[in-house]
Amino acid sequence: MNPMLNIAIRAARKAGNVVAKGYERRDEIQTLSKGTNDFVTNIDKAAESAIIEVIKKSYPDHTIIAEESGALEGKESDIQWIIDPLDGTTNFVKGLPHFSISIAIRVKGRTEVGVVYDPIRNELFTAIRGEGAKLNEMRLRIENKRELQGCVLATGFPFKKTALMPLQFAMMNSLTSDVADFRRTGSAALDLCYTAAGRVDGYFEMGVKAWDIAAGDLIAREAGCLVSDFNGGHSYLTAGHLVAAAPRLVKEILNKIQPCLNGEFKG
Ligand code: IPD
Ligand code: CA
Ligand code: CA
Ligand code: CA
Secondary structure: OOHHHHHHHHHHHHHHHHHHHHHHOHHHOOEEEEEOOEEEEHHHHHHHHHHHHHHHHHOOOEEEEEOOOEEEOOOEEEEEEEEEEEEOHHHHHHOOOOOEEEEEEEEOOEEEEEEEEEOOOOEEEEEEOOOEEEEOOEEEOOOOOOOOOOOEEEEOOOOOOHHHHHHHHHHHHHHHOOOOEEEOOOOHHHHHHHHHOOOOOEEEEEOOOHHHHHHHHHHHHHOOOEEEOOOOOOOHHHHOEEEEEOHHHHHHHHHHHHHHOOOOOOO
């Protein structure tokens, strides 16, 4: 097995244990606010420390960018681990069993490995660039859908940037006459993996960070999805807005949502 994938899986499972144990004793969780509707718990931090410890043991020189610790520059700046120790903190805090651990490895600016782990369902999504995506041992390959009719789309609501909410509703409004339904699951990493697994037909969101989507992006692309920013480009890891689906569906979704943007995100 790819040695870096191996370490990423080990780290994700270790953090998964921390998160699953923390979930069982939710009454003991300490929650802090980082900003508007933006929470962090002692479990997010403990899971992140567990991941960093595993990586540092095998790769002490690699650079690590983690949601709660920021950038830990290593001697090797060409290899970056991008970590979300608990994606779906709001679900976790509320007792809604849908959250994940997300770990991506980027080499010279290209994502090579992606791991997303759901510790409640024991589902491990993995991908290596050029070698496909898997859910546990099962290969993932999406259907080549072309039409929005009958599709269920996952999305996220920009609660951390509420000024974007009218735009969110405008985009959903532009799609409602075509799609069958929407899902807001609360974990962007799992939204991308569920798109890869065909559990939803596509996903779009704005206001996300690289650690929310870097691993799920590779998993979705390796399962046959196109992932694009709202302008049809590739800047989504930095821009924070994205659409993922079968290539023709992405086009259909962009055709619907782009007229709502009114110059937002251009440039
Ligand atoms: C959040 C989740 C959510 C998305 C938010 C993210 P967090 O991550 O991915 O689905 O809508 O934009 O910030 O804060 O729970 O790690
Ligand atoms: Ca967070
Ligand atoms: Ca996240
Ligand atoms: Ca998080």
